[in-house]
Amino acid sequence: MQQVLLVRMGEIFLKGDNRPYFINALARRVRYAIQPLGGTLELAQGRMYVKNVEDMDRCIEKVCKVFGVHSVSPAWQVEKSLPALEDAARELMKGKKGSFKVLARRADKRFPMDSMQLNAHLGGIVLDSNPELHVDVHEPEHTLTVEIREDAYLHVEKIPAVGGIPVGTGGKAMLLLSGGIDSPVAGFMIAKRGVEISAIHYHSFPFTSEQAKQKVVELARLLSEYTGPIHLYVVPFTKIQQELYDKCPDNQLTILMRRFMMRIADRVAKEKGCGALVTGESLGQVASQTMEGLQCSGAVCTLPVFRPLIGFDKTEIMDRAQRIGTYETSILPYEDCCTIFTPKHPTTHPKVERLEESEKALDVDGLIDEAVSGIEDIFVRFQNGKAI
Ligand code: ATP
Ligand code: MG
Secondary structure (H helix, E strand, O other): OEEEEEEEEOOHHHOOOOHHHHHHHHHHHHHHHHHHHOOEEEEEOOEEEEEOOOOHHHHHHHHOOOOOEEEEEEEEEEOOOHHHHHHHHHHHHOOOOEEEEEEEEEOOOOOOOOHHHHHHHHHHHHHHHOOOEEEOOOOOOEEEEEEEOOOEEEEOOOEEOOOOEOOOOOOEEEEEOOOOOHHHHHHHHHHHEOOEEEEEEEEOOOOOOHHHHHHHHHHHHHHHHHHOOEEEEEEEOHHHHHHHHHHOOHHHHHHHHHHHHHHHHHHHHHHOOOOEEEOOOOOOOOHHHOHHHHHHHHOOOOOOEEOOOOOOOHHHHHHHHHHHOOHHHHOOOOOOHHHOOOOOOOOOOOOHHHHHHHHOOOOHHHHHHHHHHOOEEEEEOEEOOEEO
């Protein structure tokens, strides 16, 4: 008898000719997640098993964060004999109270008892060994599932996992990662649809501190537990902000700054083989995120811009940030470059032509070249709870 983790994948992407491609991608991601725990992965019909891990709780925690995994069950794997099934059934139901039923599924039809007979037999064994339980076949509190396959597997718990599609099957995108609450959630949501993530961050040293940068590295690290390793490109942004401050109208500063961010992200994304940009923008959240604001910042991009949070309220985004584990880091009080040189009355209805007019005072290409040449590439990955 050995404890294993049964890993279920979603149904949608398992259909059609792409099936082996998705399964291999998922297997790679699960292997990566369990590697620090020393486990091994076995593929079986439509599912996977993680075996040989000592710390099952940690294993569950890690595997439940792999996109493409829809649920897991800690299970006992036993030989296909009646005494072995009986022992495992007793063991699994030990200490439980309330109602239960046995749900046997016999994929191996050579097993001498059919499913109904197994249900009745193992139900009787459990009742005899645990007087605190009674049978309810309609709405049981506990369902003891018994699967007779290449071996026999028994489990009671079904734990929902993160869902989505395995990272790496949906291309690659560049996430504009600030130190705020929104952009890590945006990255999570796009990665959940199978997209590999790189990240870009604009840093205005000395106006923004080393701690502000480290906070973003930490956010990338937290995200990388779901997405796999991330290249974080840190762009020196001070010169651009100073030029804007010196030479452009005060009420346009934020939106002009956002256009520079988008231009640089677009250039770096293409260089790094990304097919889209991702931001944490949400319609109407702040002055630069009105419909006109989004049009003006998006107008400088050649790649599509994905804004997965566009229709979310701030409270909904905060709730998600808490669930994925980035919230506590996001609220650390280090200033972001957006908060320096913030105009008192930012324009909420910017016009592309007026912004282009203001940009004539600047050497746009020269500023971008200089910023891009100063990029620091920080490779972040999550292993054993530490960034390495
Ligand atoms: P919050 O709104 O929670 O303060 P935010 O990250 O959404 O944080 P906004 O000012 O709303 O900050 O910026 C909108 C989007 O622009 C962000 O979601 C992010 O994608 C991008 N962005 C803002 N500042 C930066 C930055 N310093 N580096 C990289 N991307 C940034
Ligand atoms: Mg925001």
